[in-house]
Amino acid sequence: MRLPLTLVVALTFVLAAALCGVAASFAVTAMEENSEIAVRRALDLNGHDWAEVEADGLQVKLTGMAPDEATRFNALSVVGGEVDPSRVIDRMQIRPSAGLAPPHFSIEILRNDSGISVIGLVPAKMDRQALIASLGRLAQNENVTDLLETASYPVPEGWNDALGFGVKALDMLPRSKISVSAGRVTVKAISDSGADKKRLEDALTRAAPPSIRIGLDIAAPRPVITPFTLRFLIDEEGARFDACTAETATSRARILAAAKSAGAKGSPGCIIGMGVPSPRWARAAELSIGAVAQLGAGSVTIADADITLIAAEGTDQALFDRVVGELQTELPDVFALHAVLPVPEKTTTAGPPEFTATLSPEGQVQLRGRLGSEDMRYMVDSFAKAAFGSASVYTATRIVPELPADWPLRVMAGIEALATLKNGALVVTPDNLRLRGTSHDEEAAASIARHLAEKLGESQSFELDIAYEEPPQTEDAAPDPDLCEAQLVEIQKAEKINFEPGSATIMASSAGIMDRIAELLQNCGPLRLEIQGHTDSQGREEMNKQLSQARAQSVLNELRARRVLTSTYSAVGYGESQPIADNETEEGREANRRIEFHLIRPELLDEETTALEEIEATSTDSATDADADSGAVGASEAAGEDQ
Structure with a gap:
């Protein structure tokens, strides 16, 4: 189909x-x-x-x-x-972002003659008004410029301690820059002198809480030296400086190198200061020192731009003429040379005129020798009594006419120099001035050389033999912190602080060593000290650290119980991290279970820092341009090992 x-x-x-x-x-x-x-x-x-x-x-x-x-x-x-x-x-x-990390909180406090300015980022919960009020009290009604910004974050650990110490340091230092961050304070300042610098460093070190790290950069201004003087001589005792000054560290290095080439031994000192008469000072000094070295003996004194070269008696005339001629040709234009070749004096039966002054360690002064007139004797006696005290001077001089015309000047200059010494003796002759003695001032020889060069003028010879002697310690002066630390080590070498096994409880047998340590620390006064706990390596690391912390704290508590001031002490447990012996042996493990005491030292920064120069020039109007950088200051940390 x-x-x-x-x-x-x-x-x-x-x-x-x-x-x-x-x-x-x-x-x-x-x-x-x-x-x-x-x-x-x-x-x-x-x-x-x-x-x-x-x-x-x-x-x-x-x-x-x-x-x-x-x-x-x-x-x-x-x-x-x-x-x-x-x-x-x-x-x-x-992905949802994690919470933002808190910012780095830090502030810079700048203090100078114009007032105080403060800039930086601080926690919002900090009492800012209290800080500004404290700075206002320090400024004594001067301007306090507040450029602080705030952030809504928690106050970091160590911030309050650091800020409190920063304000305390600012109170001690009228020209300074204080950088504060959590757990760290950096101090840059200018002091009035070297002694003041050391005093401030010691005071700040002792005042700092043990929980913060500090960096110190305190500079002493270079002294103004007038006249700007250098004196170098070669005699039977060798080559040496009586006085040495330079305008920069580079200039000083060149001068000292020339002195060593001329035969100077050791490490001669050379003061860096202001007032140099020519920027080619070092070149003139090198040439002058080299001239003395070529002569083989003699002295050269440079006072500002005047150079006096005195050859040793008996120097060959031809050698003297050649050296002086070469030096005269090569010296920078500003310097003027006066060269002297002494002529041997003829012997006389009367002997050469002489004036002597002696200063005993007890402060008693005796004046003997020749003076030209009664007026001269009265003047010398009065000057000596003004310098040493009326009851301390005994005058037994005699009047001799026809003394050199500059005799009064030489005697008075010598007495003035003798007055700066602890003890010594002065001998004045027509062709020389000799001063020897001891002083508590390390720069005494240089100061006296400058004084005599200024007073006596050109062609005048003088000899100095000034020895430095440390000033005696006052009875209430605390021992040096480094010495205290060394003594703590010695005490523990003789006996060890022992604890109950696996416990922070100090054994009763260690009460004696704790008493000796407490007595030493009481005599040492305030120290920034870290008490360190250490263990062997048996057991878990975290448990060992906890045990070492507990043991260090137990030692701190025992010192407090013995009335030791421990506000500047801290207790730190290092566990098994710092072994001093092999933990594979019983002897090594025993050595590693220990308590150690260590000073917390600040790091001293570069004295040549150019940042300090800004402190003098900066005003509060320019505070907005102040450098907010806290400075890369690697503050000193406690070195660790003692239990």
Whole structure:
């Protein structure tokens, strides 16, 4: 039976539609797979393995957790390079960011004659008004410029201690820059003198809480030296300086190198100061020292731009003329040379005129020898009594006419120089002035040489033999901190602080050593001291650290019980991290179980820093330009080992 034509046409269309549907289905599936594979490969090649890809017909769906917005955008760009961006459905999410880390809180406090300025970032919960009020009291009603910013974060550990010490340091230092951050304080300042610098460093070191690290950069201003003096001589005792001054460290190095080439031994001192008469001072000094070395003996004195070269008696005339001629030619223009070759004096039966003055350690002075007139004797006696005290001077001089015209000047200059010594003797002759003695001032010889060069003038010879003697310690002066630390080590060498096994309890047998340590620390006065606890390696590391901390704290508590002032002490446990012996042996483990006492020392920064020069010049009007950098100061940390 033949099917109707209409049915055949209908069936043909149905079959064609089915075939098209199947073909379309296969085409869509192939397109989805190809798109997904291409996008997946591109994402993997660009490091986006966190992204998931799903193809749905012509659409490409992206899911996953992107680390940040920039990474998500980059993934979209990669996919857009493989398929039409209109086909991309973005369902990617961004991982929530972690809480922002607190900022670095720090402040800079600048103090000078114009007032105090403070700049930096501080916690909002800090008592800012109390800080400004404290600075206002220090400024004594001068201007206090507040340029602080705040941030709403908790106050970091160590911030309050550091800020309190910073204000205390500012109170001691009228010209300074204090940098404060959590647990650290950096001090840059200018002192009035070298002695004042040392006093301030000691005071700041003792005042600092043990919980903070400090860095000190206190500079003493260079002294103004007048006249700017250098005196170098070679005699039977060898080559040496009586006085040496230089304008810079480079100039000093050149002068000392010339002295060593001329035969000077050891490490002679040379003061760096202001007042140099010429930038070519070092060159003049080198040439002058070299001239004395060529002569083999003699002295050279440079006072400002005047140079006096005195050869030793008996120096060959031809050698003297040659050396002086060469020196005169090579000296810089500003310097004037006066050269002397002494002529041997003829012997007389009367002997040469002489004046002597002696100063005993008890302060008694005796004046003997020749003076030109009664008026001269009265003047010398009065001058000596003014210098040493009326009851301390005994005068036994005699009147001799026809003394040298400059005799009174030489005698008075010598007595004035003798008055600066602890004890000594002065001898004045027509051709020389000799002064020897001891002084508590390390720079006494240089000061006296400058004084005599200024008073006596050119062509005048003088000899100095000044020995330095350390001033006696006052009865109430605390021992040197380094000495106290060394004595603590010695005490523990003789006996050890022992604890009950596995416990922080100090054994009764160690009461004696604790008493001796407490007595020593009471005599030492305030120290920044770290009491360190150490253990052997037996047991768990964390337990050992806890045990060492507890033992160090027990020692600190025992010292407090013995009335030792421990406000500047800290107790720190290091556990097994710092062994001093082999933990594989019983003897080594016993040695490692210990308590140690260590000074917490500040780091002294470079004295030549140029930042200090800004302290003098900066006013509060320029505070907004102040450098907020706290300075890279590696404060000293407690060295560790003692238990």
